[in-house]
Amino acid sequence: MIEINLLRERQKRYYQKxxxxxxxxxxxxxxxxxxxxxxxTYISNRITIMYTLDSIKxxxxxxxxxxxxxxxxxxxRRDAEDLSKKLFDAQKEYSKRPLWTKKFAVxxxxxxxxxxxxxxxxxxxxxxxxxxxxxxxEGNLASDGLxxxxxxxxxxxxxxxxxxxxxSFVSLKEVKRIKKAESDxxxxxxxxxxxxxxxxx
Numbered sequence: 001m002i003e004i005n006l007l008r009e010r011q012k013r014y015y016q017k018x019x020x021x022x023x024x025x026x027x028x029x030x031x032x033x034x035x036x037x038x039x040x041t042y043i044s045n046r047i048t049i050m051y052t053l054d055s056i057k058x059x060x061x062x063x064x065x066x067x068x069x070x071x072x073x074x075x076x077r078r079d080a081e082d083l084s085k086k087l088f089d090a091q092k093e094y095s096k097r098p099l100w101t102k103k104f105a106v107x108x109x110x111x112x113x114x115x116x117x118x119x120x121x122x123x124x125x126x127x128x129x130x131x132x133x134x135x136x137x138e139g140n141l142a143s144d145g146l147x148x149x150x151x152x153x154x155x156x157x158x159x160x161x162x163x164x165x166x167x168s169f170v171s172l173k174e175v176k177r178i179k180k181a182e183s184d185x186x187x188x189x190x191x192x193x194x195x196x197x198x199x200x201x
Contacts, residue, residue, distance in 0.1 A: 110158040112151045114142045133196040141188040148188055167194040
């Protein structure tokens, strides 16, 4: 009986020891599983964070590149606006300027057969002349031409009649007889001054 009791006691202790070992192993295995899960979660989170940071960096570079591009676009836009404004001002200024080529052609068309023009130029106005610019016509007239006074008068009247929008007055300032070096004939030189209107300057 005593041996049977001892065997039972040993068997009981053995089962208790096995149970305790199993419980400890379960705790260890559970702890290891938790560590593995936490490790996997940590690594996956780190990978996600790194990917997110790379994405943010890439977006920042794209935004910076786009901002640089937009700045260039804005610069070109401002340059285009400046050029457009300058072109508009130039067109506006051009529209105010007289077309002297056409005016010269008109004046020349009034010249009689016995008259020729030497030069035409502009004298800028001074305070004494109320800052009015003067358009000067200088020319000569054959001394043997008939009705010299009428030729000059007709020439001036044609200018008054056809260019009144440009000139405020047309005045004969000088008439004198000159000696032509190549011949014994004399000629008449004249000087006509025309006051340029303000919008024609």
